[in-house]
Every structure is written in C-alpha cells, then in structure tokens.
Amino acid sequence: MKRDVIIIGGGVVGLMTAYSLQKAGRSVTVIDETDISDNTSFGNAGLLSAFDKTPLSNPGVVLDTLKLMIKGESPVNIHPKLDYKLFRWLFKFVQSANEDRLKRTLALFEKYGQITIDRYKQMQIEDGLDFDFHHDGMLSVFTEEKSYEKKLAKYNFVDNDRFEIFDNSKIKEYLPLGNEKIKGAILFKRNAHFDPKRVMLEMKNYLSKNGVEFILNERISNIKFKDKKVASISSALNTYEAETYVLSTGYQTLLADIRKKELMMTPAKGYSITFTMPKELEPKTSTLFADLFIVMTPRRNDVRITSKLELGSTDPRVIKEQIESIKENFKKYTIPFEMEDIVEWSGFRPLTPNDMPLIGRDEEYKNLIYGMGLGWLGMTFAPSVGEILKDLIIKDSENKNNDDILLFSGFYQG
Template identity: 30%
Template sequence: MAKVIIIGGGIIGLSSSYYLRRAGHEVTVLDKGKIEGNCSYGNAGMIVPSHFVPLAAPGMVQQGIRWMFNRKSPFYVKPSLNFRLISWGLKFLAHANSRHVEQSAVPLRDLSLLSKRLYDELAMEPGFDFGLKHRGILAFYKTEQAAEEEAHLVANGRALGLDMEILSAARCRALQPGLELDVLGAAHYRCDAHISPNRLMALLQENLVANDVVVVEEHGVSEVISSGGRIRKIIAGGREFEADEYVIAAGSWSPEVGRMFGLNIPLMPGKGYSFMEKDAKRRLQIPALLCEARVAVTPMDGSIRYGGTMELGKLNRQVNLNRVRGIAEAVPKYFPGLRPLMPAEKDIWYGFRPASPDGLPYIGRSARLSNLVIATGHGMMGLSLGPATGKLVSEVIAGEITGMDIGAFSPER
C-alpha cells in the first residue's frame, strides 16, 4: 500500500482521503488554513446530475457581458490586464460552443450519477447522517425565455436518461404548499438531491481522524523537491513531508500550488456568497434554483441557505455587499412570502470556486510527474462531485481501471 499526501482539505481532498484510506493507504492531508473555513462549508448542498451543461456554453459570453454592467448581477468578471485571466478567458471563448456542450454532457452526467450513488452508500454507513434527502430541485422561472431554456434542458436531460420534468405553476404550488409563488412554472430535477455540507464535512473529518488519517492544518506548501520525473518530498509549514504519491486537491489555490510542481493548471477563482436564515415554519421543503437570478435556495437544518454569484478575478477577502444584496432582493420576486434580510457582513460566508475554462474538472495523473495526481477545477459542483472524484483518485493511485472513463477530465487536455 502507498503513502499518500493530499494537498487540500476541501470536499475533494477529504473525499480522496476517505477512499484512499478505505483501500488501505497511509494518508496525510495538508491544508494551508483551517479546514472548516474552506469553500465546501458554504455550499448550497445540492447534488446535481441535472448540471450536465458546463459553464462554457453558448450564450454565456453575451449574458456575462450584459451582467458586467449590473452591480447586483450573479456573474461578474473584473476587467484586468492579468495575464492568467486573459489566458483563461481566451480558452473559455474557445469552448463556449454547442459542440463542447454535447461532448461534455455524458462525462458530466456519469460523474454526477457516480457521486450520487456514492453519497447514497455513504449515508448508509454508521455515523454518517449528513441530511441526505432525495426531493429533487425545482428550477423556477418567471419569463418565457427562461421557460424555453428549461424546456430544452429537460428534453436533453431526459434523452440522457435523467428524471426531469416541466411543471406548471399550479403543480409547483402543490409540491410547495407552504410557499407563496410568483412564477410561470419550474423544471423539477427529480434526479437531484441535497445534503447539509457543514454536517458532511465535520463527519468526514471525524471519520478520517478516527481511521488514522493525519490532518495537518495551516501548513501551506512552500517548496517541491523532484528529480527523475518524480516528486521526492515537499516542504510545508517549515516541515518536510515524503510520500509515494501526491494529490493536488487545493481548489482555487491549485494554480499557485501547481506552479511549485512546474505545472500550469488553468483555473480562475469564482467567488460565491451565501447566508442563512431560520425557517421555523419549514416553509421550504424542496431546494430551489431561481433561474433568471441564478440564486440557490436550500432548506438546511431548520434554516434556509441563500447563495449565488460568480465573481471571476483574483483571490481576495473583500465582501461585495452589492452581490449579496442582489441575492436577497431576488428571492421575494419568486417567493413573495420569503423576504430575507440583508445580513450583517460578519454573517456573510464567501468562498472561491475553482473554475476551469471549459467547465470540466481535472482528474488524473500528471504527465510531467509520475507520482502526482490532480483533482481540482470542479467549479460550483465540488460538493456534488466530491465522492466520485475521491473514488476515482483512489483507483488512479492503485493503478486500477477506473469506474468510469475519465478521459474528458484529463489534466493534460
């Protein structure tokens, strides 16, 4: 069995650790900060086989340009002469076409369905109650244009074997009797599910520690020593760490980490925001996506989590209150009875989604370093795709035939 070091303690890193440890490997997780502060904790908690269309899709460029002039819009790219952003943008433009969408649909579907099956298995394990519920997701729309887009998505999803359906406003009200709705209708992604990310991450950590996985926080990688096409050791937090295999699962920090390994990992951090409000009456039972507003609304542990936005740019700790205000103001336009208050800045969570230019994650071995595996670039679907990615990482390290074809996710593409 191998000694493995995983760089990154988010859902991808912890999931990889879980499956590697189950396979008998000796695992150490290194994280540059505190694990409880990473992107996975503030996630909307949605498991989404319905999301088989990558971010790089036709129409996204034009829509993104229109949104750039709205301070409360759900998507924003800060104009910059940053070479990395320009390079990423050119790659994004090259992939924003129907051919790429068609080629990506089956790999994304298969990765999502594998992850959903693994979540089901994980929920059956003793001590793993992370609030998994199979109620689907309702994607509500208010305009004819969004209705047409959702109908097209549902038709394509059904052709891929996914359980999806268009519902009238009346049928939506029957499914959510505790909510007042102001919508034309919704797409019901019955193939989807949702969980409590906070509980999942805490339980995963507890399980790993109980099974002798070493978790080392506040130890960012500062140096990599390699020779002969192999990593010999790394320096993190002033300490030396040696292993047989290494995994980069550092989310939006993966490009920075990758450069120390001599790699170029094309990713941009997409900042997202979320906040919670108590829902004592439990009016919301089924998670919702507000199509035109690009807002996610999820029932979670007696509260509702509101989340959204994608700010592409540099890593920073600034909270853009206009973006959060845009989330809060969008909700009552669909649910007149839900009027979330603008939260205090201290109650606003934010995190960075690692967005690849073609909208697909990177999963597989590095061609440059034979004992390095890359697992990053999941964008907004890190939580949804965590278990599948972790299982695939364990199979790659074991030299096994992977449970699904991962060619579309090659880090060398």
C-alpha cells in the same frame, strides 16, 4: 518518516480521496492550512446537480449574461485588470460554450453524478454518516419567459422518473415563497441535496477515527523534485516525504506554479447567505432560480442561498454590495419574509473554462497527482473523483491506461 500518501488540501475532494484510499487499505495523511472548519467546501449550496442542469459553459451563456447585466440581475462580475491568465481563461470559456461540448459535458455529468449519489447513499448506510441527504430532486424555476419556453422545448416528452413540469398550484406547493413573477418550474427528479457543513465535519471525524492522519493549520509552501519524482514538500515549520502526493489545493496554484505546470483554472468568488425563516415558507427541495444563478437549499435547521460569480477578484472579504445584490434579485421573485440569524460567507472556487476537473497523474513527476478544478461542483463529483484518483494510485497506472481520466479530466478534454 516517509509516509505513504500525502493529500495536500482538506476540501471535499481531498477528504473523499482520503476516504477511498483508506477503504483500499492505504495509509493517508491530509495536510491543510486551516483546521477544516470553514473552507470553500463549507460554503457550497449542497445541491448535487449532475442531471438535467446546464453547465456553466453552454451555448448562449454570454448573450444571456449580457441581457441580465442590462436588467441589473447578472450574477457575473468581472474585475477589469491586465491578467493574461484570466484573458486566456475567458477566451477558452467562450470557445467551450458550444453544442458539441455541451452534449459531452452532460453525458459525463450524468455518468459521474450517478456514481457520486450512489456513493453518498452507501456511506450513510455502511458508515453511519449523517449528511442530511435528500434524494428528492431539484426544482428549476424560471423568471424569464423565453428561457422557460426554451427549456420546455427540450422536455416535450413524458418521463415521469426523470422530470415533472409544474403548474401554478404545484409551484406554490414546492416553493410557497415564490410570487407571481415566476414564469414556470420543472422538477428534475434525479438530483439531490444535503448539508455541506455536515458532510465535511462527518467526513473529517470519520477519517480521524479510522486512521487518517491530519496535519492542520500548516501551509505547504514549497515542493522539491529529484529524479523525476517529488522528493518532498515543506511548510515554514516542517518537511514531509511520501511515496505519492495528491495536490488538492482548490483554487491555489502555488505548488503547481513551482512545478511550472500551468493549470487552466481561475479563482471564481462566490457568496452564500445562510438564515432561518418561517417554516411554512421554506422550499420543499433545493431550488435553482435558473435565470438568476441563485440556488436556495433547505437544510435541517436553516436555509441557504448561494450566488455570484466574480472573476479577477483576489479580495477574500464578504463585500456587502454583493450580498445586497443577491438579496435584491432574489426578493424580486418572492413574497416578503424576514431572514433571521443571517450568516454571510464568501470564498473562491477553482473554475475551469469547460467544467471539467483537472485530475490525473503529472506526466513528468509520476508520484504527483492532481485533484483540482471542480468549481462549485466539488460536492457533486468529489466521491467520483476520489475513486478515480484511488484507482490511479493503487494500480500505479498511467493516465493513458485509465479510461476515467481520459474521459473526465480537463487535461484531456481541453
């Protein structure tokens, strides 16, 4: 049986693309190597941070990281190994960390971030989905005086709809667990947060009930081409044919490698710690410890902190030293409290060197479409990417005729 659209990969980008296509009346099959109950999307902080937040690739990032390394607070670990692709990625990352790129990135983040937030709100109202969604801003907390002063210099104007600079009493109201080492904080009001696990499970259930076919616990390991099209994909058990294939496999590039398509992307290992704590100490909203690369997000029944950026690692295990490092850095700036019911997680995110996703139609095999490379911004931009890929498919258009692809895709924003 030849299917209409097969999406390979059931992360948040795959599910949001399936959602947009299903709404447009297309028949969709999602194939994933897991049961979609604990993939990388589940370990996300849940922070929707498209507004007033510096992307990873930004001017000064290398020097700032080196300073944190000296203090023992750096979130970045690079495992030394002879990997040509990683060296190329690092070189491209340093090249991308400039003011011109930053301006373009921030503008694109705001454009597609707003589309995403509007879509999440619409899905909850129209489809009755429960994401534990809160559009109440992101508190950016600074532990370094210089970085706080630098941020204040950029926000030396009044815009009550966009941000609020907090005094000490307001910081204590929003972050009661913070201690006197915190130098300052700014609430960026346009951002939001939710529970990624709830989002993934709600989406999976909704799509299943509305006709999307799921083939789970099956790893697609081969892709075959004929007459400038993808002819089929196959696992160890089955072969599948479709009119259109969407490659949304996160950091895994096996099928792209078979296609001989080099993707400028590297697996970036991150960690999360989910726990319960005294309610009176929970942060009022999602909080970014900007100088530590730690995000703390309150949820309905618990709290999650996420951190670390390991490059060059292929070890999927939760490394205890990394977890303890996160806790140690975090506790320097909080009053003592007990983390209870702790759940530790690690996973790999597909990271591009310029924060741009790799989305669009393959230029040689026209029925193959990429939806990859969103790093830890998958939740922040997945609905926008899903809409872009849906338009590409239903209009049967080329990349050059799709303004969103030309604007937002790393294939064209190199």
